[in-house]
Amino acid sequence: MLQRSFEILDVTLRDGSHAMKHAFTEQQVIDTAKGLDQAGVSYFEVSHGDGLGGSSLQYGFSKVDELKLIEAAAGVCKNSKVSVLLIPGIGIKEDLQDAVKAGAKMVRVATHVTEADVAAQHIALGRELGLKTVGFLMMAHMADVQKIVEQAKLFESYGAEVIYVTDSAGYLLPHEVTERISALKQSVSCEIGFHGHNNLSMAMANTVAAVEAGATYIDGSLRALGAGSGNTQTEVMVAVLERLGYQTGIDLYSIMDVANDVVAPFMQRPQEITGSGLIMGYSGVYSSFLLHTQAAAKRFGVDERDILVELGRMKAVGGQEDLIYDVAQSFAVKKAL
Amino acid sequence: MRKLKVGIIGSGNIGTDLMYKIERSDALEMSVMVGIDPESEGLKRAKDRGYEVVTDGIDGLMERLELVDIVFDATSAKAHKHHSELLVAAGKKVIDLTPAAIGPFTVPTVNLNEHFAQPNLNMVTCGGQATIPIINAINRVVPVEYAEIVATISSKSAGPGTRANIDEFTRTTSKAIEQVGGAKKGKAIIILNPAEPPILMRDTVHALIAEGGKEEEIAVSINEMVKDVQSYVPGYRLRGTPQFDGQKVSVFLEVEGAGDFFPPYSGNLDIMTAAAAKVANELAKQLAAAEV
Numbered sequence: 001m002l003q004r005s006f007e008i009l010d011v012t013l014r015d016g017s018h019a020m021k022h023a024f025t026e027q028q029v030i031d032t033a034k035g036l037d038q039a040g041v042s043y044f045e046v047s048h049g050d051g052l053g054g055s056s057l058q059y060g061f062s063k064v065d066e067l068k069l070i071e072a073a074a075g076v077c078k079n080s081k082v083s084v085l086l087i088p089g090i091g092i093k094e095d096l097q098d099a100v101k102a103g104a105k106m107v108r109v110a111t112h113v114t115e116a117d118v119a120a121q122h123i124a125l126g127r128e129l130g131l132k133t134v135g136f137l138m139m140a141h142m143a144d145v146q147k148i149v150e151q152a153k154l155f156e157s158y159g160a161e162v163i164y165v166t167d168s169a170g171y172l173l174p175h176e177v178t179e180r181i182s183a184l185k186q187s188v189s190c191e192i193g194f195h196g197h198n199n200l201s202m203a204m205a206n207t208v209a210a211v212e213a214g215a216t217y218i219d220g221s222l223r224a225l226g227a228g229s230g231n232t233q234t235e236v237m238v239a240v241l242e243r244l245g246y247q248t249g250i251d252l253y254s255i256m257d258v259a260n261d262v263v264a265p266f267m268q269r270p271q272e273i274t275g276s277g278l279i280m281g282y283s284g285v286y287s288s289f290l291l292h293t294q295a296a297a298k299r300f301g302v303d304e305r306d307i308l309v310e311l312g313r314m315k316a317v318g319g320q321e322d323l324i325y326d327v328a329q330s331f332a333v334k335k336a337l
Numbered sequence: 338m339r340k341l342k343v344g345i346i347g348s349g350n351i352g353t354d355l356m357y358k359i360e361r362s363d364a365l366e367m368s369v370m371v372g373i374d375p376e377s378e379g380l381k382r383a384k385d386r387g388y389e390v391v392t393d394g395i396d397g398l399m400e401r402l403e404l405v406d407i408v409f410d411a412t413s414a415k416a417h418k419h420h421s422e423l424l425v426a427a428g429k430k431v432i433d434l435t436p437a438a439i440g441p442f443t444v445p446t447v448n449l450n451e452h453f454a455q456p457n458l459n460m461v462t463c464g465g466q467a468t469i470p471i472i473n474a475i476n477r478v479v480p481v482e483y484a485e486i487v488a489t490i491s492s493k494s495a496g497p498g499t500r501a502n503i504d505e506f507t508r509t510t511s512k513a514i515e516q517v518g519g520a521k522k523g524k525a526i527i528i529l530n531p532a533e534p535p536i537l538m539r540d541t542v543h544a545l546i547a548e549g550g551k552e553e554e555i556a557v558s559i560n561e562m563v564k565d566v567q568s569y570v571p572g573y574r575l576r577g578t579p580q581f582d583g584q585k586v587s588v589f590l591e592v593e594g595a596g597d598f599f600p601p602y603s604g605n606l607d608i609m610t611a612a613a614a615k616v617a618n619e620l621a622k623q624l625a626a627a628e629v
Contacts, residue, residue, distance in 0.1 A: 056485050056543075
């Protein structure tokens with residue numbers, strides 16, 4: 001077998017949780033996991049959309065306990081390994097220990113791009129538990145290159161083996177991705193990853209830019225199922241990267257089959273770029289705010305785009321879903337005056 | 338009435354801000370600041386203001402126990418365990434601003450006097466001080482089955498201790514939501530936001546209540562509680578009105594600090610020191626009354 005040029009990590013069962021309103025069933029997870037395993041994906045992620053411990057009123061309760069889903073996914077895999085997301089401040093170390101008991105082999109510890117130092121204990125624990133341990137810098141458009149390098153060095157010092165540039169808002173353009181990945185390649189010895197969102201229809205172009213700048217971990221989701229306008233579409237990415245001459249190690253027909261025969265039937269809506277998805281990319285807003293913003297706009301009778309632009313102006317960060325309702329309510333009050 | 342003498346261990350931001358709040362108390366007398374770095378800003382300020390200073394930490398304080406009746410600890414959970422053992426054995430009252438939670442959780446508007454017989458009182462967390470009053474205000478009208486709080490603070494107001502031990506915030510706050518707030522189950526989330534200029538502390542309480550239909554009473558109870566908290570944190574206020582959706586209640590809050598030592602955006606730090614000063618003040622009044 002030819003050596004893989006990089007690892008494609010599928011996030012359908014984690015980022016897709018946002019688009020599914022955290023209602024994945026055990027059967028959906030089992031079927032998707034089997035398909036990913038058969039197609040040759042090395043790692044895929046299973047967690048609440050907001051990571052371990054994310055089940056809440058703030059983000060939405062999980063329909064099925066994520067530990068059950070992790071266990072179900074790990075149970076059907078011959079080769080693929082299950083990754084989990086952990087956002088310190090939401091999930092805690094015990095959640096990671098539980099996930100490992102359920103079968104997780106990789107942890108991605110995520111912080112806002114400027115706040116890496118809250119993750120030291122969780123990254124250390126990931127290594128201690130023998131997991132492939134990743135540091136995930138979210139909302140990477142909100143910091144300049146120098147800051148990202150500084151924060152990546154912190155992750156590296158805690159023991160991270162891979163560091164991700166995460167375009168949570170789908171805001172970055174290809175030259176900005178190139179700039180960030182290249183700078184990290186030069187300054188840290190970890191492997192570098194990229195996670196994109198398609199709010200400005202740039203996810204694939206950004207992914208290609210990341211690979212060409214040296215990224216060796218690349219995220220995608222089947223049928224693009226993910227927060228906001230979704231992620232880079234895994235099965236399309238396999239085709240594009242093969243055409244560019246890379247070895248993905250993933251079988252194109254098999255990955256297409258799981259996307260179209262397993263995932264597409266349970267999707268609640270097509271993963272297209274809607275008005276609010278576009279505005280998220282345009283104003284730099286965390287992609288998982290999408291459905292909450294639509295709900296708040298409806299409840300308070302205001303334009304969802306106005307809410308999103310205001311959230312961008314306020315520099316809201318990931319996890320601040322409560323602010324959406326606060327902003328919508330204040331707009332409604334102003335409107336009534 | 339005799340004023341009780343106050344010692345503060347930890348000459349960092351929290352300890353320094355607390356010193357200014359103690360100066361305004363009618364029942365407490367700022368006596369000694371205890372640190373381990375003679376060059377620290379907090380120790381310098383204490384000295385400039387005419388207070389005693391101890392520069393070799395708890396060991397130094399133990400040799401000068403006559404300087405204190407009540408000791409605040411604004412160091413770390415780990416250090417606090419050691420400090421508390423020594424001070425309690427020496428018969429001193431200890432107020433713990435770390436997440437160590439050795440003594441019972443105390444939130445002034447909910448259980449101010451309840452644990453005054455205990456030698457050590459814990460002040461929960463900033464998020465706990467800001468949200469537990471609201472959970473209690475709901476719970477005194479309709480039982481709260483589940484309560485969840487989201488505290489968003491400016492990155493600049495999150496110190497190295499909080500950052501290194503962020504799980505402690507989550508765990509301690511969740512526990513106190515149940516034990517003091519009265520919710521059957523509690524959950525806490527903390528978010529750091531680096532925006533410039535720094536954002537004011539924001540807190541959101543989401544609760545699931547046993548039954549709907551008492552929206553008005555709940556809203557009245559929340560408003561009364563906000564006024565009570567404002568008596569010691571004037572910058573504590575509701576954003577908008579409480580939102581009801583069946584059995585779900587959401588309450589949005591912001592906390593602007595008094596600006597004693599911290600800038601006003603650090604409502605999270607201010608509400609901790611204000612709550613601790615409030616507890617100590619009441620405790621001092623009771624102890625002094627008992628001496629007469």
